[in-house]
Amino acid sequence: MLALRKLTPGAGEPALADVPVPLPGPGQARIAVTAAGICGTDLHILHDEYSFRPPVTMGHEVAGIVDALGDGVDPAWLAALVAPETAFRTCGICRWCRTGRPMLCRERLSIGSGVDGGFAAYLVVPAVLLHRLPAGLDDQAAALTEPLACVCNALLDPPVVQPGDRVVVIGAGAVGMLAAQVARAAGGLVELVGTAADAERLAVARTIGLATGSIDLPADRDRLAAEGGARSIDVVVECAGVEAATRMGLGLVRPGGHYVQVGLLPGEVRLPFGLVVVGELQVRATFGSSPASWLRAVAILEAGAVQLKPLVSGALPLRDWRQAFTRLEERTGIKTVLDPRLD
Numbered sequence: 001m002l003a004l005r006k007l008t009p010g011a012g013e014p015a016l017a018d019v020p021v022p023l024p025g026p027g028q029a030r031i032a033v034t035a036a037g038i039c040g041t042d043l044h045i046l047h048d049e050y051s052f053r054p055p056v057t058m059g060h061e062v063a064g065i066v067d068a069l070g071d072g073v074d075p076a077w078l079a080a081l082v083a084p085e086t087a088f089r090t091c092g093i094c095r096w097c098r099t100g101r102p103m104l105c106r107e108r109l110s111i112g113s114g115v116d117g118g119f120a121a122y123l124v125v126p127a128v129l130l131h132r133l134p135a136g137l138d139d140q141a142a143a144l145t146e147p148l149a150c151v152c153n154a155l156l157d158p159p160v161v162q163p164g165d166r167v168v169v170i171g172a173g174a175v176g177m178l179a180a181q182v183a184r185a186a187g188g189l190v191e192l193v194g195t196a197a198d199a200e201r202l203a204v205a206r207t208i209g210l211a212t213g214s215i216d217l218p219a220d221r222d223r224l225a226a227e228g229g230a231r232s233i234d235v236v237v238e239c240a241g242v243e244a245a246t247r248m249g250l251g252l253v254r255p256g257g258h259y260v261q262v263g264l265l266p267g268e269v270r271l272p273f274g275l276v277v278v279g280e281l282q283v284r285a286t287f288g289s290s291p292a293s294w295l296r297a298v299a300i301l302e303a304g305a306v307q308l309k310p311l312v313s314g315a316l317p318l319r320d321w322r323q324a325f326t327r328l329e330e331r332t333g334i335k336t337v338l339d340p341r342l343d
């Protein structure tokens, strides 16, 4: 089968390789991939800014149909539309594993970086990582379940949005769109803001009923302060991973309000951290998902409270991976997925 693999350590492009179709071992399930989303983390792997163990098939936002099972796995999984949690291997006994936060396990190997992921026709995962998705969910959009679980981890566990809260979500990419929808489902009065370059993305957000705004970083920080927009928002969720946005976001939160960092940041950023002290802000950050947040994500999809399909702005075959990565780099569309059935 065809697989998009990072073959060598360090920075560098992945390559399409022909590899054997994997067989599920005891306790494992094989997924015939219907779609795998391309994510900022994948770009970080190309630039050697996120750890990985080559040679490895990339892709951690995966959906597909279970088509083969190893010994000991409930046959009811066969033919189910599923998405897998990403923490393929963890130690199982550390403090984080034992308290439901396997993403923080030091020995974690995740699909798409530590073990083979979903930029391929098939992947194999421990069956305990599978989540059954609602019947009728689009099988390409289903690849957005993983980022949805990450957003649920950030906003719902514990909950940071109360009904009636004014919520500003910064960042009009897929994660921002999901965060805005989850905050709305929690009862928040949500505005999704992006820059002028996000005009098309914000238009999509409006089609799913989200209020949108445009900001010009960092000039708008001063404008918002002048208009009294500063320090009036109950919850700010930063999903852009941009230093100027984090600065603006902290300045928007009302005293006692919440600031949630979801976008990945480099190790060092310059922030008005004194605002956290004088405003007694509650600052929270999350890295990835948890098993509990996956349950919430699936429940939200079953309830129809979040739409995934409008966020899929293109599905390409694996052989067009370069075009798909360029779309992310140039911020074209919202979420591009690779669908190996198109190869």
Ligand SMILES: [Zn+2]
Residues within 6 Å of the ligand: 039, 040, 041, 060, 061, 147
């Ligand atoms: Zn991702």
Ligand SMILES: [Zn+2]
Residues within 6 Å of the ligand: 090, 091, 092, 093, 094, 095, 096, 097, 105, 106, 107
């Ligand atoms: Zn562990």
